[in-house]
Structures are given as C-alpha cells and as structure tokens.
Amino acid sequence: MSTQPIPEQILPELLNRFDDPKVNANPSQPLMKACKETGSEIWLDTGDMDAIDRLITPEVSAMTTNNTLLNKEVQKGIYDTVIRENAHRFDELPPQKRIVEIAFLLNALHALRLVKRYGGMVSVELHTDVTHDVDGIVHYGQRFHKIAPKNFLIKIPMSPSGLIGARKLHEMGIPVNFTLLFSVRQNMLASLLAQPAFTNVFMGRIGAYMSDNHLGEASGPGEKTVHHAQKCLRTLRNDLGLKTKLIAASIREYTQLPALCGIDVMTIPEKVLTEGLQKLSGPYHPMNDHDFHIVYEPGVATSEIQIDKLWSVSETEKRVFRELQNNIPDNAWELVDILRESGIPDIFPHLTPIEELFITDDGKIPRHDRWASIISRGETAIDTLLTLGGVAAFTKDQKALDERVKKLISS
Secondary structure, eight states: OOOOOHHHHHHHHHHTTSOOOOOOOOOOOHHHHHHHHTTOEEEEOOOOHHHHHHHOOTTEEEEEOOHHHHHHHHTTTTTHHHHHHHGGGGTTSOHHHHHHHHHHHHHHHHHHHHHHHHOSEEEEEOOGGGTTOHHHHHHHHHHHHHHOTTTEEEEEESSHHHHHHHHHHHHTTOOEEEEOOOSHHHHHHIIIIIOOSEEEEEHHHHHHHHHHTTSBOSTTHHHHHHHHHHHHHHHHHHHHOOOOEEEEEOOOOGGGTGGGTTSSEEEEOHHHHHHHHHHOOOOOOOOTTOOOOOOBOTTOOHHHHTGGGGTOOOHHHHHHHHHHHHSOOSSHHHHHHHHHHTTOOSSSOOOOHHHHHHHHHHTTSOOHHHHHHHHHTTSSOHHHHHHHHHHHHHHHHHHHHHHHHHHHHHO
C-alpha cells in the first residue's frame, strides 16, 4: 500500500472551501428528551446537512453514515469540483487504488464537515474493497482515526476479517462501530472477539425479511432481537468488564421508537424522526423487559426457519465465543475453521458461486425460498444471510459512488 497520506494532507484546504458555520441545536423536543431519559443515546442516521439542521437537538450526540448514505450525498454533485481538481494528486496509483483513495478522501471530508458544523461523533465507513482484508481494515482505520481521533468512529462490517481487524484497532485504542449485525449471537461474538465500542442490530431488515418473505408480521422479531442483544451485552459488561454498547439501527417506522426505549443507542433516520416528532405523544419508559409478540403466517414452521437463532445463543456458541476472547485467530481462515470445527458452520458458511450470485441478486433482503433448505439443515441462517445481503447492498452503492468518481476524473 502507498505510504503517502495524500488525502490527509489536503483535507484542511478542502474543508475551508465549504461554508459550514457551527450550527446551534434546535430546542429540545419532548420525544427525544423522553427517549434519552430512558437511558438511550440519540443519533441521527443521515449525512444530509439540511436534514440535520432541521432535526438536531441537544439530545443528539452523533451522526452515523455508511456507503449508501455517503453515496446519496456524493450523487448530489456537491463534491464534483473537489474530485476533478484533485484527481491528479492520485495519478501515480494503480486505477482501483486511485478510486479507493478518492473515496476515502470524500468520506473523510464529508465527515469532517459534519464535525465542524455540529460537533459530536461521526461514524465513517470503510470502502467495501477492504471488507475481507485485515491489513486494509487496519490501514484505513488508523488513517481515519488520525484525522479526527476525538470524533470519528470507524465502521467495520461483520466478516471474519472484520472481526480480526476490529480487534487490532481496539488494541490500538481506536473506537470501532461494528456494523451489519442481526442477532444476539453475532453481537456476542463481536463483543468478545472484536471488542468494539459499538455493535448493532439492524432491526428493520429483520422485520422486512419476515414480511417480504411472507413468514410473519414485520413488527416484533426485530424489537425482540434488539432487546435480547442489549441484555447480552449488559451481562458481558457486568461480568467481564467489556465496554461494547448496542445500537438499534435500521429503524423503519416511527412507531418503533417507543419500543426501543432503554437501548444504549437509537440511530434514527430523518423520515422516521420527522414522523415521530409529529405523531408520537408518549408515555415512554424502558422496554428492556418487555416480551415482544411475534405473529407468524399460517403454516410457517419456526423450527425449520430457525428464527430463534436471532435472539438466542447456544451453549456451544457461548463457550466458543468466550474462548475466542483471549485466543485471537491469526487470520480470517483460522477463525472460520475454528467455528466450523466447533459445530458452528452457519455464521460464516462456504457459499457456492451460484449462492454468491443469489446474495448479490437478492439485495438487502434475501429471498427465503432460495435458502430455506440449507437454513433448515443448519448450513446458514437468517442473520448470516442478512449480513451478506447488507454487505452486497453496500458494495452496490459503493460502486455507484466509484463510478461517479471514474466519470469525473476521465472527463
């Protein structure tokens, strides 16, 4: 990898080009104040400054972006001039490395603008090219951290390399937001092995998997998974002194907000928060001990779809995950082998080429009918499929951003 931190050198100059005055928070809103009083931090799940200007209140402590949200901002054309005028600085790099470095520059620049304008923490996500590259994860994680050590959280997606790379960054004192998790067991594995500052449950996509595949109602399974993951992480914090906090992510409906009270963090999209401020009136209280009811479609066999893997952790998984805490695998392949040899083959399954095509084709929400038989055999699971679908969706949006960069630097 190039050792020349070109983007870091030019960021101060580029930041000064944008008129980003410090924005004072809007008056406190009852909904956000009440949620915070239940013990939940409030983050805004957007990088859109117009939306943040309108929604930020004293209760908001962070903003979280990802490849999809950054791509939305880049596609507006606000960074076209930056790309054109600075492309020559990357001419000596190989073509794809050049694109990755420019994408890194755009990610860092937009995040710095958010910090300058609002303060607080901002999550920055790695280019999807390094999802399965431990050295790449560490390399770009360190560089992001050096740019804004008090403000940047490094987002790393769930993968074998991601777990090992996140642990290396943790040991360097670099805070990680470990992302694209969909179950309690994934959160337990990440908390013990990677020890990030934050993990999450993408609850809205769990509900969408149920409803889109006609397995049951969207409401219930995501909320149940979130609260069981919260209990798991609190137990690990109390028993082992771990520090990982949970984020409730992929919130789809404003009606879900009261059900998430008591979770460490809610990261709320613009549309959801806008509707919640207009339509919710309370009361709000911690929901950690609530037993969320799940409605299945007639004829759905829960034992076949193995949905309980979203919110339960087997004794084997608990034992193996705890052993991994202090016995970190040397590489991603070793981690996969340990899990498979321990009787846990479905977290990181070996996919056939046609199955990999299915993942890409399905998008964020996998088609259950394509996977039902291997789910019932325990060869993969709903949480795993949702993680793989999430990575594929982020990769698609990253490619869209990269394509805009390519067109601009070739014109």
